[in-house]
Amino acid sequence: MKRVKLTVAYDGTNYCGWQFQPNGLSIEEVLNRELTALLKEPVAVQGASRTDSGVHARCNVAVFDTESRMPADKLCFALNQKLPDDIRVLRSEEVPCAWHPRKANCTKTYEYKIYNSKIMMPLERLYSYFCYFPLDAEKMRAAAQYLVGEHDFSSFCSARAQSKESVRTIYSLDVNREGELITVRVCGNGFLYNMVRIIVGTLLKVGMGVYPPEHVEEILEARDRGLAGQTAPARGLTLVSLEYEEELPDWQHTENRQWKYHILQTHIRTERTAWFLIERCVDEEWAGLLNRNIHHAFQNGARRVWVIDLEKNRLADGGRIGFYRTDKAAGAGTTGGIVTEGRNNLLSVTERQAMNEICQAAGRGAGAGAALPEWYLAVDAKEDLPVFTDEYEVPLACLQSGSKLFTSADESHR
Numbered sequence: 001m002k003r004v005k006l007t008v009a010y011d012g013t014n015y016c017g018w019q020f021q022p023n024g025l026s027i028e029e030v031l032n033r034e035l036t037a038l039l040k041e042p043v044a045v046q047g048a049s050r051t052d053s054g055v056h057a058r059c060n061v062a063v064f065d066t067e068s069r070m071p072a073d074k075l076c077f078a079l080n081q082k083l084p085d086d087i088r089v090l091r092s093e094e095v096p097c098a099w100h101p102r103k104a105n106c107t108k109t110y111e112y113k114i115y116n117s118k119i120m121m122p123l124e125r126l127y128s129y130f131c132y133f134p135l136d137a138e139k140m141r142a143a144a145q146y147l148v149g150e151h152d153f154s155s156f157c158s159a160r161a162q163s164k165e166s167v168r169t170i171y172s173l174d175v176n177r178e179g180e181l182i183t184v185r186v187c188g189n190g191f192l193y194n195m196v197r198i199i200v201g202t203l204l205k206v207g208m209g210v211y212p213p214e215h216v217e218e219i220l221e222a223r224d225r226g227l228a229g230q231t232a233p234a235r236g237l238t239l240v241s242l243e244y245e246e247e248l249p250d251w252q253h254t255e256n257r258q259w260k261y262h263i264l265q266t267h268i269r270t271e272r273t274a275w276f277l278i279e280r281c282v283d284e285e286w287a288g289l290l291n292r293n294i295h296h297a298f299q300n301g302a303r304r305v306w307v308i309d310l311e312k313n314r315l316a317d318g319g320r321i322g323f324y325r326t327d328k329a330a331g332a333g334t335t336g337g338i339v340t341e342g343r344n345n346l347l348s349v350t351e352r353q354a355m356n357e358i359c360q361a362a363g364r365g366a367g368a369g370a371a372l373p374e375w376y377l378a379v380d381a382k383e384d385l386p387v388f389t390d391e392y393e394v395p396l397a398c399l400q401s402g403s404k405l406f407t408s409a410d411e412s413h414r
Contacts, residue, residue: 110238140206144184157195201229259280269300273302328377
């Protein structure tokens with residue numbers, strides 16, 4: 001058995017979307033049918049992005065498992081001979097059997113085309129939305145910047161959304177005009193149902209002068225779908241790229257009006273340990289922030305996540321956070337920071353310094369005049385892991401005023 005990854009491009013005009021639908025032909029259905037016929041075995045592809053009816057793609061990704069001896073890199077050529085002209089497999093390759101396109105960290109990029117003119121160009125009708133009213137692209141670009149970053153995008157999600165979590169990160173959101181064609185290009189770590197099209201519908205209202213650019217921030221903060229613009233038609237939307245993360249960045253730094261936090265990820269893949277420092281978070285978002293980020297660290301390979309609340313010390317010994325449990329560092333005293341147990345010293349000098357700077361910025365570090373709250377260890381609630389081992393560096397608790405966040409490597413606490 002092997003797993004094959006397909007990079008698929010398609011014109012979505014004649015399809016009811018990627019996912020199988022009882023009321024129309026889907027991209028998934030066509031691929032399954034032709035792969036099954038080609039390989040002489042039942043095949044069911046699993047796609048990365050389940051695009052809606054009428055949405056196009058330059059490089060959607062799918063995987064399937066097969067017993068076939070056909071070389072994975074040759075499969076695309078054989079398959080394309082059977083596919084209709086509006087679907088093409090650009091590349092086929094073998095991937096590890098555990099790899100899944102929806103579970104791997106990925107940056108998705110979409111483009112939405114708006115043809116802004118008094119008269120529609122026939123050649124653009126299938127791949128852009130025609131807007132008769134003059135649009136101010138500069139104002140649309142200014143409004144778009146309020147949506148960049150990690151936010152709760154409930155205002156930009158259709159009611160049919162199946163996801164329980166509405167927080168997403170937009171890395172960039174650009175609006176560019178070339179003649180009569182306006183392109184909205186958005187990159188993010190994932191999107192809610194109809195999220196891109198609702199964003200475009202909202203930016204269209206800004207471009208028409210219905211409301212000023214800064215009103216988009218009010219819509220975002222309200223978390224009310226009724227305040228955002230209409231859902232723009234599907235034909236203007238194209239999935240442009242999916243870029244899969246090969247290595248985790250050393251740090252993740254995130255800040256918005258509701259929260260600010262830092263996650264050290266350097267040791268997730270090797271020692272399966274992460275550090276999660278929360279500078280601030282409004283109480284209403286606390287549980288979601290913890291659950292979302294601890295769960296993501298575990299998805300990335302961590303089995304331990306050290307967590308500290310630098311604002312209010314809201315963590316609890318034995319507390320439950322979704323599938324996880326927080327345990328207070330045993331034997332915590334008034335002089336520790338992070339001490340080294342046994343032979344390993346996970347944190348580098350640079351990482352220690354960075355953590356100290358974060359704590360100082362929050363008014364909790366060395367010389368900041370306030371004691372450091374306690375560290376807690378988040379583990380799978382089903383596991384009974386010891387806090388102190390001879391393999392892991394253990395954060396302790398309660399810095400006194402003026403003390404350093406970290407002790408030297410030869411200090412220990414048992």
